[in-house]
Amino acid sequence: MIQLRNxxxxxxxxxxxxxxxxxxxxxxxxxxxxxSGCGxxxxxxxxxxxxxIDSGEIRVFNQSIESYRVEELRRKIGYCIQGVGLFPHLSVKENIAIVLRVLKWKEEDIDQRVNELLSMTELPLSYINKRPHELSGGEAQRVGVCRALATxxxxxxxxxxxxxxxxLTREKVQLAFKEIQKKLHKTVVFVTHDVEEAILLADRIALMQEGKILHLDTPNKFMNLDKNEYGSDFLGKDYSLRLLKRFTLADLNLKEVRSFNSLVNLSLGSSVKDGLSYCLNAEQSIYFNDNNHIYELSYNDIYNFMQRINHE
Ligand SMILES: Nc1ncnc2c1ncn2[C@@H]1O[C@H](COP(=O)(O)OP(=O)(O)OP(=O)(O)O)[C@@H](O)[C@H]1O
Ligand SMILES: [Mg+2]
Structure with missing residues (x-):
């Protein structure tokens, strides 16, 4: 879909x-x-x-980007600028609709699309007439996401x-984005400083340093980076722990049980990281209820799971 060569x-x-x-x-x-500054x-x-670019080639939809008219290329590609970049004199609605107007969408279609996007990013519909300076930083970012998704x-x-x-909001929006991504299958290039965000959202992570890609692999495979390498320093010595956030207790194929002591507040949708956190406070196994099924979770389940993904 996108190719970069040298x-x-x-x-x-x-x-x-x-x-x-x-x-x-x-x-x-x-x-x-x-x-910061790695490119x-x-x-x-x-x-x-x-x-x-100065040299090399970039292809999008199997065609060199040089062969597109710039506006045509930008219309095919949604873009959220670092630092939001909303137009200060335009309302929330007009910021989101800016490309839809260029494409001459009908007013009622624009209204419907803007409402859809606002609910998807959990912004109140009443915000459509606000100006960017009347939004918090996080709200403005979400409007930026709506604008990128508009077409x-x-x-x-x-x-x-x-x-x-x-x-808290960040985690909610990340999970919402992941859900949207599951349904819409966009091709996404996403920049972040946040290792957990990368682990949660990436199919593959590209770790960059000084204008180069040092490592490119799935989040699971980054667990095996040599602990002395620069990459491992950057991702944190606790990378394996952070990786637990990517998986839910449903991924562990836990045993259902009939007898149990007390129940903790987890479900199959909880992250393995949350599960581990509960285990740390318990002497042996812990138990939780999901949809009237009781499951048992122990350190061993988590250990075995990590072994499995490590060797996949
Ligand atoms: N318009 C510009 N003019 C001159 N130098 C620039 C310009 N934009 C970026 N640079 C330089 O190019 C390098 C890469 O910048 P880039 O913005 O791609 O980094 P980044 O990885 O996105 O950093 P950050 O995490 O801080 O956003 C940096 O050294 C930066 O100073
Ligand atoms: Mg940057």
């Missing part, structure tokens, strides 16, 4: 991209992660020609779209 980009003397090769499959979510935003912007593009470029959200 892409380089310099700003004056500053090398931002140094020979990037990357193949992104249709329906895949690639998360770019790495320290994440530059990579993203090169795909929809917000910046022009239902098959490719989405998202530059730290949830960076300004408080942790």
């Amino acid at each position: 892409v380089t980009k310099k700003y004056d003397k500053q090398e931002a991209l140094r020979g990037i090769d990357l193949n992104i499959n249709e329906g895949e979510c690639i998360v770019l992660i790495g320290p 994440k935003s530059s990579l993203l912007k090169s795909i929809n020609r917000m910046i022009d 239902n593009p098959s490719i989405l470029l998202m530059d730290e779209p949830f960076g300004a959200l408080d942790p």
Whole structure:
């Protein structure tokens, strides 16, 4: 769906991209992660020609991006700018609808689409007439996400779209995004600083450093990085623990039981990380109820699961 071949980009003397090769499959979510200044935003912007590369080639829908008219390319690709970038003089509705207006959508279709997008990102419908300065940082970011999704593009470029959200809202929006992604199968390139966000959302993670991709692999495989490598430092020594957030207790194929002591407040939809947290407070197994079925969870279940995904 998107191919980058030996892409380089310099700003004056500053090398931002140094020979990037990357193949992104249709329906895949690639998360770019790495320290500030490593070239994440530059990579993203090169795909929809917000910046022009110096050498190499980028292909989108099997066609070099040079062969598209810039507006045509941008229309095919939804884009959330780092730092939101809403137009201050336009209302929430007009910000979201900006491309729909260019495409001459009918007013009632615009209204319907804007409402759909607001509910999807859990923004009150009454916000349509607010101006960006009347929104919190997190709300403005969600409007930015709505704008990127407005035309239902098959490719989405998202530059730290949830960076300004408080942790609770952030988790909600991440899970909502994951659900949307499951249904809509967009091809997504997503930039974040947050390792857990990368683990939760990525089909593959691209770890960048100084304009290069150091490692590209599934979140599970990053567990096996040599602990002395730079990448392992960046992702944190607690990477395996963080990985537990990606899975739910339903993934563990737990035993159903009839006898139990007391029940804890978990369900099959809870993350394995939450399950482990409960185990840490218990002497042996813990038990929880999901839909009138009682399940038993112990450290061993979690250990065995980790062994399994480690060898997959
Ligand atoms: N318009 C520009 N002019 C000059 N240098 C730039 C410009 N944009 C980016 N750079 C430089 O290119 C390098 C890569 O920047 P980029 O914005 O791609 O990093 P990033 O990984 O997105 O960082 P952050 O996590 O802080 O957003 C940095 O050294 C930056 O200073
Ligand atoms: Mg950036």
